[in-house]
Amino acid sequence: MAPTTETLTAERILEATEEVLRRHGPAKATVVDVARALGVSHGSVYRHFRTKAALREAVTKRWLDRTSEALFAIVGRDRAPETLLREWLCALFDAKRRKAGDDPELFATFSVLTGENSRVVDQHIEELTAQLTEILRDGITRGAFVVTDPEVAARAVFHATGRFHDPTYAGSWKRPEAQAEFDAVLDLLLRGLRAADRPQH
Amino acid sequence: MAPTTETLTAERILEATEEVLRRHGPAKATVVDVARALGVSHGSVYRHFRTKAALREAVTKRWLDRTSEALFAIVGRDRAPETLLREWLCALFDAKRRKAGDDPELFATFSVLTGENSRVVDQHIEELTAQLTEILRDGITRGAFVVTDPEVAARAVFHATGRFHDPTYAGSWKRPEAQAEFDAVLDLLLRGLRAADRPQH
């Protein structure tokens, strides 16, 4: 549609693909569409991405990385460990909910990859649990949390909150009870992590 | 296949349908198949069930009720509240895992209904959370749990353990880590429910 004199880069292809996916969704988007949007032949796209699947994954990775980075900023905040964990998990739920609402087609792409156990999604999950582990580890050293193994606990927290970040459940995030349900799970988990000589909020 | 002199009852139809579903799975099973298995015309089946969907739901309800009943037996056991909750949740995970493994076609039927937000599945979930509420309530009166609202907490526990009973995740139940992951979530939740003057297990 807009043939540019600029050289064709992986980055430009990713941008165009994101736009095409946004417009057509994962089911209808073709690499011919992407090539057309860039004003090149579809063969050129294959010079930068071996397969259509690789392209979809790269786009999704970029999209997920934006969330990981936003969440990573929270890990560094100067807060009581409990507050930090609360803020981080709220931000995670918020981010996913917003993505599902504002960007349904890209979210659908992400859901498809999740269903296919894509490496990209696994990596995203590992990154998130690594951040969680960091928060827990910090909370332990500061005496706020009592946890044997922060990695195991991080995974447990991630699993226990799955309903609020796993795309499978995206449909239920619109329901008015969703936030209260999230809060209930969060309270329970925080109480479980908290050191015994707890300030009984 | 085996035309009987016996009168056609809802019960007999349910049995035959369960068998047909087991053999063909939810995608292939037809009400003509069910009628053939009973040696009647398919019109007769519609005398007892208004639609095919109603029939599928009735079969699934029966199948789910067997689990609910088995779990209900645990609620009455004479145990420390914490032990009781642990046994109940383990039994829930076990039951689902076994059903997914031993009865894949009926489990698939259940999964389909879950995806369609069927009334039957909602009812099953309500029954299970009611049992959970009962366990928590008992634990509160006996001073073992500290929980503001047992209903809210029951729902939170149910949501937090979703990965280990929601059919969406059935695929992951075979993985060797599954049990350890379940234990980690369970420990965290129990710690969150436990009264402050806890016997530090």
Added chain:
DNA sequence: CAGCTGACAAATATTGAAATCTGTCAGCTG
């Protein structure tokens, strides 16, 4: 006459032929 049958219309699923898309590559072009 309660309960079943079987013929039927409408909805849904299957099939197979045509169209489109993916992925490759020889050769063109700036």
Added chain:
DNA sequence: CAGCTGACAGATTTCAATATTTGTCAGCTG
């Protein structure tokens, strides 16, 4: 000659014709 094109084979999707299934009901039957 690095990078793009476009023609091509094989894989996949679409589409429309066909077949099956669902759900109804008038009438048969024990």
